[in-house]
Amino acid sequence: MAEDIKLMKGNEAVAHAAIRYGVDGYFGYPITPQSEILETLTLEKPWETTGMVVLQAESEVAAINMVYGGAGTGKRVMTSSSSPGISLKQEGISYIAGAELPCLIVNVMRGGPGLGTIQPSQADYFQTVKGGGHGDYRLITLAPYSVQEMADFVGLGFELAFKYSNPVIMLADGIIGQMMEKVILPPFHTRKTEAEIIAESPWATQGKTAGRKPNVITSLELDPAKMEENNIRFQAKYKKITENEVRYEEFQCDDAEYLLIAFGSSARICQKVVENARNEGIKLGLLRPITLWPFPSEIISDYASRVKGMLSVELNAGQMVEDVRLAVNGKVKVEHFGRLGGIVFTPDEILEAFKQKIY
Amino acid sequence: MKKEIIIAGFGGQGVLSMGKILAYSGLMEGKEVSWMPSYGPEQRGGTANVTVILSDDPISSPILNEFDIAIILNQPSLDKFENKVKPGGILIYDGYGIHTPVKRTDIDVYRVDAMDAVTEMQNEKAFNMLILGGLLKVSPMVKIENVLLGLKKSLPERHHKLIPMNEAAIKKGMEIIRKV
Numbered sequence: 001m002a003e004d005i006k007l008m009k010g011n012e013a014v015a016h017a018a019i020r021y022g023v024d025g026y027f028g029y030p031i032t033p034q035s036e037i038l039e040t041l042t043l044e045k046p047w048e049t050t051g052m053v054v055l056q057a058e059s060e061v062a063a064i065n066m067v068y069g070g071a072g073t074g075k076r077v078m079t080s081s082s083s084p085g086i087s088l089k090q091e092g093i094s095y096i097a098g099a100e101l102p103c104l105i106v107n108v109m110r111g112g113p114g115l116g117t118i119q120p121s122q123a124d125y126f127q128t129v130k131g132g133g134h135g136d137y138r139l140i141t142l143a144p145y146s147v148q149e150m151a152d153f154v155g156l157g158f159e160l161a162f163k164y165s166n167p168v169i170m171l172a173d174g175i176i177g178q179m180m181e182k183v184i185l186p187p188f189h190t191r192k193t194e195a196e197i198i199a200e201s202p203w204a205t206q207g208k209t210a211g212r213k214p215n216v217i218t219s220l221e222l223d224p225a226k227m228e229e230n231n232i233r234f235q236a237k238y239k240k241i242t243e244n245e246v247r248y249e250e251f252q253c254d255d256a257e258y259l260l261i262a263f264g265s266s267a268r269i270c271q272k273v274v275e276n277a278r279n280e281g282i283k284l285g286l287l288r289p290i291t292l293w294p295f296p297s298e299i300i301s302d303y304a305s306r307v308k309g310m311l312s313v314e315l316n317a318g319q320m321v322e323d324v325r326l327a328v329n330g331k332v333k334v335e336h337f338g339r340l341g342g343i344v345f346t347p348d349e350i351l352e353a354f355k356q357k358i359y
Numbered sequence: 360m361k362k363e364i365i366i367a368g369f370g371g372q373g374v375l376s377m378g379k380i381l382a383y384s385g386l387m388e389g390k391e392v393s394w395m396p397s398y399g400p401e402q403r404g405g406t407a408n409v410t411v412i413l414s415d416d417p418i419s420s421p422i423l424n425e426f427d428i429a430i431i432l433n434q435p436s437l438d439k440f441e442n443k444v445k446p447g448g449i450l451i452y453d454g455y456g457i458h459t460p461v462k463r464t465d466i467d468v469y470r471v472d473a474m475d476a477v478t479e480m481q482n483e484k485a486f487n488m489l490i491l492g493g494l495l496k497v498s499p500m501v502k503i504e505n506v507l508l509g510l511k512k513s514l515p516e517r518h519h520k521l522i523p524m525n526e527a528a529i530k531k532g533m534e535i536i537r538k539v
Contacts, residue, residue, distance in 0.1 A: 007386050007394075007512075033398060118398070179421050180382060180394040271419035346424035 006183050010150040010176040013183050014080065014106055015040035017151035018052070021158060022189040023104075024075035025053040027066040031082045032118040033174035034108035038080070050191055060085040064092030064105075071101035072217040074197040074204025076158050080106035082174075083124050084115055086132075093167060094133025098219025100234070102161030104154065105139075105169045108177040111342030119342025120174030122264060125319035128171050129293040136231055138238045140168040140245065141292040143263040147181045155186055162200070164241055171292060173315065175265035175344065247290035248299060252278065256285025258358055259303055260350075261324050262313040263289050270313050272347040273354070282359065292320070297327035304331040309358040312336045313350055333358060360390075360415050362500050363423055365440055367408035368432025368456065373487030376513070377430075378409035380491065383509030384501040385413040395421040406435045413500055428498060430490060432456050451493055451536070461539065468539040469497055476535055477528075485528035492532020503529065 008016070015037050018026060028038045038056060046052035057063035063079045070077035081089065086107045096103055109124045111117040128141050140160050142153045150172060157168040198206050205215050221227040249267075252274055253259065262270040267288040277284040287303065289296050303310070309332055312321035321336035328334050337353035339345045364381070368374045375396050385392040395410045410426075412418050428449045431437045433456040444450050446465045455474035471493035477486045495501065501509075506529065510522050 005386070007383055007392065174398070175395065175421065178396060178398050180379070181392060181418070181421075182386065265421075269420040269422055272423075273420075275419060344422055346422060347420055348424040 004184055006185060007180050008147065008183055009036055009178055009180050010144070010147045010172060011036035011108065011178070012040045013147045013151040013185070014154055014170075015044065016185050017154035018078060019044060019046040019050060020186045020188050021155045022050065022076065022191040023052055023078055023154070023158070024191055025055070025066070025070045025077040027055050027057050027063040027070070027077070027079050028081065029057050029060045029063050029085060031060075031085045033110055033120070033177050034080055034082050034106070036177070037106065037108075050188075052191070060088040061092065064089035064096075067103050067105075068092055068096050068099070068101065071096060071103040072099070072205050074201035074206060076102075076104075076192070078104035078106065078154075080108065082108050082110045082118075083112050083121070084110075086124065086127070090127075090133040093139070094135055094137060095219045096167050097133070097137035097139070097234075098135060098230075099217050100165045101167070101217065102158070102165055103167050104157040104161060105167060107169060107171050109171065109173040111340070117342035118174070120265060120344055121315050121340075121342055122171075122173055122266060123316035123319070123340075124171065125292065125314065125316060128169055129295070129323075137234065138166075138241070138293055140164070140166060140241060140294075142168065142170050142247075143290060143292050144170060144172050144176055145264050145267045145288065147176065147179065147183045150176060151183050151185055160245060164237055165203075166237065166241070171264065173265050174342075175268075242294040245291060246294045246296050246298070248296040249288045249290060250299075251286040251288070253285035253287060253303070255283055256303075257283040257308050258285070258354070259307050259310045260284065260286045260313050260354070261289070261300065261310055261320070262286065263292060263320065265344075266313050266315055269345065269347055270350065273313075273350045276347055276351055277354070284354070289320070295323045295327070297323070300324060300327040301329065301331075304328040307332060309333040309335070311354050311358050313345070314338045315344065316340065360413070360500070362413045362428060362498065363426050364411045364413075364428045364430065365408055365423075365426045365443070366411065366430040366432075367406050367436035367440055368453075370407040372407075372432050373484075374407045374432065375409050377487035377491055378411045379513050380506065380509050381411050381413070381494075381501070383513045384506040385411075385509075387505040387508040387512070388413075388501050390414060390501075391416065391418050393418045393421040406433065406439060408436065408440075428494070430494060432490070434458055437461070449498060451490070451497070453490065467497070469493065469536050470539050471532055471536045473532065473535075476531060480528075480531070482524065482528070485524060485531075488525045488528035489532035489535070492529035493536035494532075495529065496533040496536050
């Protein structure tokens with residue numbers, strides 16, 4: 001058996017992947033169900049090996065502003081939290097998006113609203129893909145559905161963040177954060193040198209070099225004409241991301257007469273529902289959005305003319321279902337099934353809901 | 360091969376770590392594994408449980424509504440999970456923690472008096488390994504040598520000296536499990 005296959009929690013995989021992908025800094029504040037990210041980083045002491053900074057800030061607000069500062073210097077920096085902590089970070093996230101800086105934010109969602117519960121939820125979908133902070137900005141949103149993807153999306157997240165100079169958020173939940181399964185960690189990448197950062201990110205505040213204007217990192221622009229120009233530039237970038245970065249996965253969709261649409265841990269549970277439904281002779285498939293923004297609207301629209309109905313299965317009161325309905329545009333029946341506040345549905349409950357609402 | 364297992368008891372009985380050792384053993388055997396704990400305030404006083412799946416094929420849902428095997432270490436867990444064993448499945452319980460008899464007749468029920476045995480052995484920490492031994496006797500899903508490798512992987516190095524004691528507890532569990 002290969003030695004590099006490990007058994008670990010999703011949260012632990014994020015921490016190990018961050019070290020191995022050559023991340024320069026992690027700034028966080030503990031909150032269940034994601035505290036193992038900071039704990040694992042602290043145990044691993046990467047400051048002694050790769051030179052990565054790991055810092056427990058005095059609050060979530062401080063942590064996101066440390067990310068803002070670190071990202072401004074062109075470093076690979078990240079933070080993680082769970083729902084209430086992510087709410088606190090929204091101002092910083094809007095500023096980072098407005099200043100067009102790359103960074104990675106991890107949200108291991110729990111039940112809300114408010115302090116809510118510590119059990120798994122997917123109720124931060126709206127917050128993540130429809131705003132959260134103020135202004136016309138977008139976050140590239142990756143939804144991992146396995147411990148392996150928790151590790152892989154750290155790498156993918158930074159790749160996309162730097163490609164588009166835009167914050168990326170990994171939207172996980174308590175199930176994927178807390179469960180253990182097999183993972184193959186990425187090989188060690190060395191951290192970027194200052195020279196490499198200056199070459200890669202000429203906008204970074206790395207000390208003024210002769211012959212160029214000072215680099216200024218800000219989201220402030222008091223001249224509305226210029227601020228509109230900035231916004232037009234942001235929108236052009238978002239359009240490019242929408243054209244190039246949609247990711248999704250199909251399970252048994254080829255001959256499907258009905259579709260489940262689900263992301264993250266819900267998609268794992270829905271795979272079992274598809275198995276069980278097919279044992280009963282129901283031709284059910286599953287489409288799993290991997291990017292929640294940009295949303296896989298086109299493929300869902302295609303399926304709308306081929307299937308008889310879709311059920312959006314989410315651990316919330318019906319959020320992604322709005323984007324599914326926009327994509328389907330009335331062509332076929334779309335319903336939602338969810339459990340709320342930290343309760344997780346079982347495969348049986350979902351199949352029953354599918355039969356009642358769609359079949 | 361696919362085994363869907365729930366292990367349930369009080370927090371502190373070694374429910375989660377027993378699941379972890381089983382998962383590591385599966386990993387050593389080259390199987391797909393998942394370990395999904397109940398986490399949170401539930402672990403203080405109420406039932407703590409963990410779902411472990413070992414499979415030759417990739418695992419879909421880590422959360423299940425029914426199980427091939429239920430390992431039940433206290434009364435609240437029996438009340439909660441007795442009806443969630445698949446027909447033809449297995450239920451293993453520790454006699455000390457259970458006050459009402461198991462009602463199901465369409466499953467195989469086994470009893471391991473692990474609490475009594477560890478009291479006799481004067482080693483209460485071996486409790487969960489006795490139960491694990493019982494499980495492996497009635498459903499040999501992983502080889503003992505892989506369990507020992509799994510123990511080595513899941514225990515910090517300073518505890519590796521405890522592995523022979525754990526091995527003895529597993530063997531004791533295999534001896535004392537009885538069909539009900």
